[in-house]
Amino acid sequence: MTLLHFELLGAALFCLGLYGALARRSAVLVLMSIELMLNGVNVLLVAFAAYGVRDNATGLVIAIFVITIAAAEVALAMAIVLRLFRSRGSVNVDEIDALRG
């Protein structure tokens, strides 16, 4: 179980999230894919911290900040999605293409 295992796993999570963010049509599902990407990054950060690539605690601290900011972002994004749904009746990202309204 070397660092390479965790690196590949983090990269796989990130790329799966990227696929979801590009291919999904519902705004909420795009958000869920972004959460996947953030988790992939977190796995990489913590793996680097645990295997001593840099000093031990920095990776953990940055991972904590990523979790915090991701939580704030989810709350705000959900509020925006709700507002969009109320004014347009759908959350399809393909249909939300006008700045008006």
Added chain:
Amino acid sequence: MIDVRDVLYVAVGLFALFNGLMVVTLSLVWLERKFLGRLQGRVGPTRVGPFGLLQAVADAVKLLMKEDVSPGPAARVIFYAAPLLVFVPGFVVWLTIPFARDLAVRNLELGIFFFIAFSVLSIVGLVLAGWSSASKYAALGGFRSAAQLVSYEIPIIMTLLAVVVVAGTMNIAEVVEAQASAPYAALLPLAAAVFLLAGIAEVGRTPFDIYFAESEVVGGPFVEYSGAHWAVFFLAEYVNTFVIAALMALLFLGGWRWPFGADLPPAAGVALVLAKTYAVVLVIFWLRATYPRLRIDQLMSLGWKALIPLSFAAVLIAAAQQFYGWPVWSLTVLSVAILAVPAVLQVRLQRQPAMERARRYARRAIAERARGTGEAVR
């Protein structure tokens, strides 16, 4: 590194814990019905077995024999997964709860944090249960339960944080050992009171059970569940009640350490912890028998306007005492001083003539309706 023996030990421990919790739940069901009965001037179950002791078994047999109803195929997976999502986190929490110095499945260094993290998971199960039941009352009950449980997580986390700050560790066994001289209920009465109230609200017992009460939302998120699935929810409620009572006994009432000291044989220690836990459980049942159910808006305002500021105050005084090095009894003085504020407010509120208060509320409601906000007049 992880060892196969560790895994086996945890597996066996969890199995034993599961059986123990089933027995405890049976005893709690019987105890509640007898105790509530006596408080309400009646006897409680007496027919099934001596003193009605087998009543819980009879209930379980009845539940298991019921027909299994489920909604259409689209939501069936979630419908069946939701009770598991509610029960399993409540059960997994028991991994770190010790009944004696060495009697825990695993004495985690972050035991209190473990409890907090997994008690949030059961909220997801309730929301899914409400939504997958294809009924408006169920969905409404699910949303209300999520709002209530999420709101009351905050006082629980903050009061447990106050305990951690004073004890200096998150390991539950260590916290019990740190109460050798005085239980934290004496040092931090504010935190103890807020934890008990918020814990009861978190479990969903009366007076905080509006989200699944039968006369309110017709059972809320549980309305479409029958038989064995409903029994899982029922089980989860009693296991959660027991967890809150056990944490109260261990973290605030001194566990096995107070007042008899360290040279107690382990069996006596376990008996002491169980006695304290059952005492707290009886207090929780007593509250159920005494107080009427809170409305959802009263419940939310109690949580946000009363318990959350009080829990923040508890953390602040604990941190100030630790940082400035004040003597330990200053915690008690400050806690009682802060508890006096809502006490005085409550006494003044209850001394006002009821008609005057009702007229004031009515005037305010009429003014709001005239402004056109559409608020329902109660």
Added chain:
Amino acid sequence: MALAAFYVLALVTLGGAIGVVTVRNIIHAALFLLVTLGGVAGFFALLYAEFLALAQVLIYSGAVVIVILFALMLTRRGEVELMDEHRRWPVAAAVSFGLFAVMAAAFIADAARYQADVRSSVSLDALGAVLFERWAAPFEIASLVLLVALIGAIVIARSGGRDEG
């Protein structure tokens, strides 16, 4: 033993992630996300970052999944289950697979340098000290970000539109 745990967790996590990005029923996708986030928490525990593992369970699998479920349930059109289809998936798959290939190549090329075994964990005291001494300013800024997000979410979600009460 730890390697077996890693492979089981990797199967669960990646399976969940594939479920999130491919299934048509959006509530099932949310459940797959719950599984994936739990798997990532397991990886944190394998890396001896227990505090981070529990924080992941508390914040991600607890709070974030609840918010996502609420958003999914409150943005349905009518009573019909909102199924999701993915039409641009060839391009998206090519892009993400290409990126994965680039990253994997970079990691494998460097693999010989980091052969060390996993070190033991950072203790909670040390983590707290680093967080509040060296990273105190980002910590305060993060709490400000949370406050702003909280207020902003309430303001955005409540003003105007057809309120559902």
